[in-house]
Structure formats: C-alpha cells, structure tokens
Amino acid sequence: KAMNKTYLETVIKNYADFGKRNNVPVYMGEFGVARAGFENERGATQWVSDMLDLCYEYGVSFNYHTYHEESFGLYRSKDTVLPDRKDINEELAQLFSEKLK
DSSP: OOOSHHHHHHHHHHHHHHHHHHTOOOEEEEEOOOGGGGSTTOOHHHHHHHHHHHHHHHTOEEEESOSBOTTTSSBOSOTTSOOOGGGBOHHHHHHHHHHOO
16 A cells, blocks of 8 residues: 555544544554665655654544664664754755644
C-alpha cells in the first residue's frame, strides 16, 4: 500500500471514529521517519506534513519520534551527547516551526 495522504487519512480516521463512538481521546504514541527518508527526495517532509495535518484535522494527539537520535531524530547527533544545532534536520525543523505554532 502507498503511504500517501489518502491512505494515512483512512487509517487515522478509523481511530478517530473509534474515539468519537466511545467518547475517548485518541493518542498516537509516536510516528516518525528514519534519516534516509529525508535523502534523495524520498518524500519524508511531505509525509510528516500530511501526518501532522491529519492529526490536527481529526483531533488525534501525538508525539514525534524522536527529538534526538542518530538515525531518526530532529537532532541527528549520537544520542549519548547533547544535541548540537549543527546536527539538526533543517527540513523537519522548518516543518515543525510552521505546523506546530
């Protein structure tokens, strides 16, 4: 299955509908994209943008995996050291700045 916005919406809407039917909040424990997804125009930034839009649209609380981890994080330095601004994923940081106001 393609992991495009239409597919993601189908999945998220199912959980959001469950929450409405049962009068409970829905929380997505985590989602994220591995470092390689941001390379060679693989579409990671668009995918994260779509996920954020859909979570807001359907009232799903979430957290992004992860803040600081070498292969996944917003900061890509080894997770055994403090994050360094030079190791930030600029595309992801810009997206978060725009979407998470």
